[in-house]
Amino acid sequence: MTTSNYRIHGATGEWEVVIGLEVHAQVTSNAKLFSGAATAFGAEPNSQVSLVDAAMPGMLPVPNRECIRQAVRTGMAIDAEINAWSRFDRKNYFYADLPQGYQISQLYHPIVGEGSLTIEADEKAGIPADKVIGIERIHVEQDAGKLMHDQHPSMSYVDLNRSGVALMEIVSRPDMRSPAEAGAYVRKLRAILRYVGSCDGNMEEGSMRADVNVSVRRPGEAFGTRTETKNVNSVRFVMQTIEHEARRQVDLIEDGGVVVQETRLFDPNTGTTRSMRSKEDAHDYRYFPDPDLLPLELDADFLAECRASLPELPDAKRRRYVEALGLTEYNARELTAEVETYARFEQLLAETAAKLGKSEKDAATQVANWSLSVAPGVINALGAEANPANATAAAQAEILAMQAAGEISGGQAKEIFEIVLRTGREPAEIAEAEGLKQVSDTGAIEAAIDQIIAGNADKVAEYRGGKDKLFGFFVGQTMKAMQGKANPAVVNQLLKEKLDG
Amino acid sequence: MSVDRETVAKIASLARIQMDDASLDRLVPEFNNILAWVEQLGEVDTSGVEPMTAVIENHQRLRDDVVDADPLTGGGVRDKVLANAPAAEHGFFGVPKVIE
Amino acid sequence: MTDLTELGVKAIRDGVASGDFTAREVAESFNANVAAAQDALNAFIVATPEKALEAADAVDAARARGDTLGKLAGVPIGMKDLFATKGVQTTAASHILEGFVPEYESTVSANLWRAGAGMLGKLNLDQFAMGSSNETSYFGNVISPWRKEGSNAGLAPGGSSGGSSAAVAARLCPAATGTDTGGSIRQPAAFTGISGIKPTYGRCSRWGIVAFASSLDQAGPMVRDVTDCAIMLEAMAGFDPKDSTSLDLPVPEWEAGLDPDLRGKKVGIPREYRMDGTDAAILKSWDDGIAWLRDAGAEIVDVSLPHTKYALPAYYIVAPAEASSNLARYDGVRYGLRELPQGANLQEMYAATRAAGFGDEVKRRIMIGTYVLSAGFYDAYYNQAQRVRTLISNDFKAAFEQCDVILAPTTPTASFPLGDKVDDPLAMYLNDVFAVPASLAGLPAMSVPAGLNADGLPLGLQIIGRAFDEQGVLNAGLAIESRAGFDARPKRWW
């Protein structure tokens, strides 16, 4: 394995940082893990709380099939062991956001076992080669409620809307060695979750947040004591947390202190971490199997459906784009980074290939270039004038097909797309009405060429004498004579015939 | 195994039950009596025996992912949720201010 | 006219159906008994005479319309105050829930109201169902209607369903709900000369019942005889999708299936239940039971339940462990008592609230439960207890290869004077030594009255059946009942 060369330079020498992440990802579901209350974001306080979520006396949990299904699919997406027999445990602690006095989670028998994901090489970020990051487990658990501290001088307010929402806790191995690796891991994990559809990956709304475990050691020595910084909610903050924690721990050790295993909190305003007073019982959660629930046994049909419903995943898709579609590594990576991006690309590719009567492979490079640079360029240039809803796959496929057929030039394609974005008009109709078509009529082009040859006898002679470079001059003159609307391929062919004649 | 007063005090704190010295003094011997008695379980050879998971043969059912399918376990019942709260304010439960 | 409070469930249901009397007359009679006995027996925490009348009037109106009547139409009942009742204070006999008025109805109580029953009130119990003498209630002891001959000393009605047992024995209600975690239906039934059955774990929904120990808690009826047990259990039981441990099975027609003829059946006598310290009177009544069942046609076989001795200590790990977690929700945030000393922070509020709200026995069990689950002890205590529980369950499975039901005493002694055991938790726990094994194995078990001891106090016999075989249990109970001729009742002194 290629190791990161990321080092903290302390007063006494170099230190290596060891990072493990526990990512909490909100499972995409309509209802909560153990109750029928809704999970939608942003509702009025305590309006999405059932008697079960409020832990009224005598309330009982019944698991939501979809939450279990999504966790299993996620496990399959990281090639993990799926435990057909798992069970829920109670994690006991007292806090105002935890109505039951315990969180229903899975400690002893998680639903998903050992798996992994691969972060890609990124020289600039200090990741010299692809690296496999181990994932120890994924378990399903309840989210807690929310405390509001700034609404009353002497009270905190409790909102239980999130209480009981299903989370997947995805626990990595301590395999990361730099902030960049951790950042890449979170981004990759997020992409996988979004591909699978098991989490929307929206970190701002708290759908994904990471507990960041950091320790430092002399390179090659045993692991040091780690701290856990809770609920860090962006890739950037994860990286900042690591930078700060590693530095803090190194300074502490070099000053003769010891790192204590503790729970810390990240402050985004200062980019620093501090010890969390409210988690002082964190070492004694008194886990035991939840007696309100039976073991979760998943049958073969359930598992088969989970497997069958998995989409093509980022790594496989990227490979296919390169190997089967002939795209460059760069394009393949860009197009597969986000679900929306590949979905748009694949739809446009299918429609364009169909219109052209060509294979997807033959259309892929054109559609990729259009998707990654041409179309975004036009859209950005137009700014607020563009109505993105007009950029349908059908309209773009039509433009691409006209271009591929030589009916319009690349420049005309952009112009037509611009009008489409502004007005929603049909591309073919725009080309016709606005005169945005190129001439492929050999008669008109031949006539223009004949005139140019006649008027530039000296240059013709030079060309024929071996000065190949002059070909460009004749192309330019012809295009000019055709007011830029001639099909360059036709122009090239005719010029070749006549000049080489 | 016999537990001391400090351990009992720690357990009380973990269980969030405030206990004065007198209560602790009373509880320590009782606690030890009960523990000594339950520790006879250590005599039982349970090697190869699985801890009980389900007392009666039964399988965990899974619910459909439908919001408010049953009003008794659905949301949208804020008034009911807050009805018995010692300090409900502006739709929230109020607690003494927490410093995290 | 006969005193309607002399009637049991079946007689009331049939009498209302045939128009011999109205449901309102029945409710009024029992309401009067409840009111008259409250000061002396303290069986109820809250009486709800208007609820009983309202339900009765609905039944009378339904009958007048010619509607089909429910299984318990016109039967007023007492509801153990562990069941959440919408709009009526539900306390689990704890200060911490004083004043708590649920916005929901437990599944079992809802089933009962749907069957045409009405509520006379919420019955007193041991706090959070933790106790065997009803001396741990925040709302005062329940006094048994029974007295030793020649003594006025207050006796324990048993626990935790002591309000239920006292109320049924004293004719304050023809039927009451109970819950049984480690004997809390059977032991008080035995102490008060009534019948009670704990069905197979999962028969009755736990939804809306204040939880004590989830893997053990089961609701069941406490009534005057076996037939009434069958009728009421049919109304209480049923699959509930809101309870993950609920059994998704149809409710058998236990009443229709009652049959005291035990020819072809085998009754197992577990030799390990012959324990030191068991009353001679208890052993005698056990022998009577054996004779009666043989007379009913059963073959008596000797069976062994080798891990019986370990049932009680296993129970006193598992139940407190589950309770310590189940009772964590009583924290003064969302309902119930809140103690907020000047300047207290959140965690101090929890500790103060729970200190003020829970009684001593509840605290003791929360502490034990917290300890056995705490870091480093989980395996030695909790997991070992759950392994022993597996062995106990296996013992029963093996025994039921040789027999259809098991006959044993319900309790090692008859009722004892209040105050006798309050200072000795272990002595109190021993009350449930015969009841706990069936609880740990989730099996149906009932207590039926078998006779009186020399002091004139009732003794109960326990029948334990295979999982799902409540019918076998009820039938054996009926065979005993029809031979025991138990018609003793407490002399009215209240």
Ligand SMILES: [Mg+2]
């Ligand atoms: Mg964590």
Ligand SMILES: [Zn+2]
């Ligand atoms: Zn977690």
